[in-house]
Amino acid sequence: MSAPSTRGPGVDEVVLSARDVVKTYGATQALKGVAFDIHKGRVTTLFGENGAGKSTLMKILSGVEQPTSGQVVLDGETVEFSSTVDARDRGISIIHQELSLAPNLSVRDNLFMGRELRAPTGVDYAEETRQARAVLEELGQEIDPTTPVADLRVGQQQLVEIARALLVDSRILIMDEPTSALSATEVEVLFGVIRDLTSRGVSIVYISHHLEEALEVTDYAVVLRDGSITATAHRSEIDLEWVVQQMVGDAYDLGTPPTGYELTAPALQVEGVSVADVENPERSVVDDLSLEVRAGEVVCIYGLMGAGRTELLEALAGRVPITGGRVLLKGEDVAGLTIAERIAKGLGLVPEDRQRDGLVQTMTVGSNLSLAALRSFVKGALVSRRGEKAVVDEGIRSVHVKTAGGGAAIGSLSGGNQQKVVIGKVLATHPDVILLDEPSRGIDIGAKGEVFRLLAEKARDGLAVVYSTSELNECFAIAHRIVVMSRGRITAEFGPDVRKDQIMAASGEALTH
Structure with missing residues (x-):
């Protein structure tokens, strides 16, 4: 990834400001006199734990909500946005964290919903299709614009959400967790788009729980905690440790592999399991895979988007059928059972998309x-x-x-x-075995720590834990073993003392850090 901007603080034009913004909901004060600036052609990143007030502040800046008191200043003038349409008309758009797409409609119809292109005979579907294909190609996606959104995987749906915002000629673009479901390659494409937008003078407000990733594009950092801004700084003045300390008050890690339970009999045995691609049944997304997990053991499955992690976990839980192999739970083959029957036998899944x-x-x-x-x-x-x-x-x-x-x-x-x-x-x-697909997706570093500590606690009581992740740092949290997947197969297994470059090499990922 390219280096962030190194221009010094205080040299960029301010286009939008929050001035002593307060927002209350009944007795709850979500924002407590927040003040910060957004600079022309720069990326301002908001860091903060869940509940810190980031999303509330962004809703105010984008016209979703109005402040209880305080001012929003655009180009030196105080403004009041009555709606998102009002804000959009003034050049401010937002990409929300939770997808707001209509799954039964096509990609094209989602991109132009509420602002259809008109022709003398009605909607100009041909021009909409052309523009949709162009913006998708800009994001590195070869998606047919007429494809129903429901047929896309989560990462592709996230890119459609981003494409919808890019089609609006925005001066200020707010991105709330835009990469939460994207692969490393897709993130790189998005960062290229961000660099292109800022070079054209577009201001970006960026919110992400992927701290290292966010620092790759940040020009200005703003940290919120409990509804107040605790720190602001230029990128040249900060590092990851600074961000974490400002967010949670001290250095933070995601834990260590749990001890205290003797690993004995296998709780889960996966023997030669294959899973077919839904769109192309002749192709296997999981190919002759075998894995064993013991009671009290924590196993991390790492892989890039498309490695087959999600398909494997969903097949084990019964959400998709397996085309070969056996799934043994405490020695009993459950491959032919329904989801409810597998739950009753002691196998549970925490899915990737919680919403x-x-x-x-x-x-x-x-x-x-x-x-x-x-x-x-x-x-x-x-x-x-x-x-x-x-x-x-x-x-x-x-x-x-x-x-x-x-x-x-x-x-x-x-x-x-x-x-x-x-x-x-x-x-x-x-359950005797719990499967978790990207358990930290879309949650902050503090909540991640709580989730991983919870899983470690349950493992100490004898629960077999299997979690998948596309974040390297999470491999080193609580896992006794790290299993790397690539193209539907296990390519390597490591203990917790493995190096990042070894994991990345096994996954087929280029070393970019």
Whole structure:
């Protein structure tokens, strides 16, 4: 990746400012007098844990919400945005962290939704298709614009979200976790787009929990904690340690492999498993793969996007069929069982996309936590509310969910706490093996630490833990073993003392750091 800008602080034109911005929701003060500047043709990165106020501030700057007090200043004049359309008309656009695409519509229709191109006979679909294909190619994607969004993988959907924002002629572009589902190659393409945009004078506001990655494009850093700005600095004045210290108060790591449980009998045995590509059944996305995980062991599966990590975990959990091999759970072949039957046998999956596959957004925290364990407190046709409450209270306590209670709306929680609810839901089924696909996707460094400490704690009690990741640093968190996948096969296995370059070489990734 190319080096960040080294121009000194204070030399760039300010185009947008927040001045003493306060935002309250009832008795909760989300923002406490925030003030910072956005510079023309520069990347301003907002760092902060979940709940620090980053998204609230971005919603105010993009017209989603209005401040309780304070001012937003654009080109030296105080402005009040009544809506996102109002902000967009003034050149400010936002790419939200959670996807806001219509899965039943095509890529093209999503890109032009609400601002269709008109021809004398109606919508100019030909011109929309041409522009859609051009912006997708700019992002390195050979996606047919007429493809339904539902047929795309998560990373591709994220790029469609980005493409939609690029089609608007924005002077200021806010990116909230734009790389959370992207591969290393896709991130590099996006960073190239960012560099091109800033060279043309477009200002970028960037939010990411991938700290090292964010520092690659940052010109100015702004750190929020508990609704207040704790520090601002130019890129030339900071490093990763500075960012972490400003965010959480001290140096931070993701933990170490758990000890205290004697690794004995295999809990999970994967023997020669193959999984077919949904779009091309003659091709295998997982090819004759074998893996063994013992009770109390933590195994990390590392690989680039497309390596087959997600397909493997989903096949083990029963979400997609295997085309060959066996899946043994405590010695019993479960490959022919349904998802519910595998859960009952002691196998649970925390999916990659918690919003789509892990949570029911219309339910409460408690209802989400108890959903997978309903059988344990249903008597006849009735649900034992006392039994359900016990499961919910235990789940909130055991996975350390920060919430007002089981009756709180799931949407009221931060991303990290939502992820802990998904993990708690699986743990409520008392699994022997838990599979986690990108368990830290979209959560901050503090929440990552909490999630990994939780998994280490459960492993000490004898739970077999398998988690996949595309982040190198997470391989060195709590794993006893690191398994590297590439093109559907295991290419290497390492202990926790492996070097980064060895993992990257085994995955086929070029060394870029």
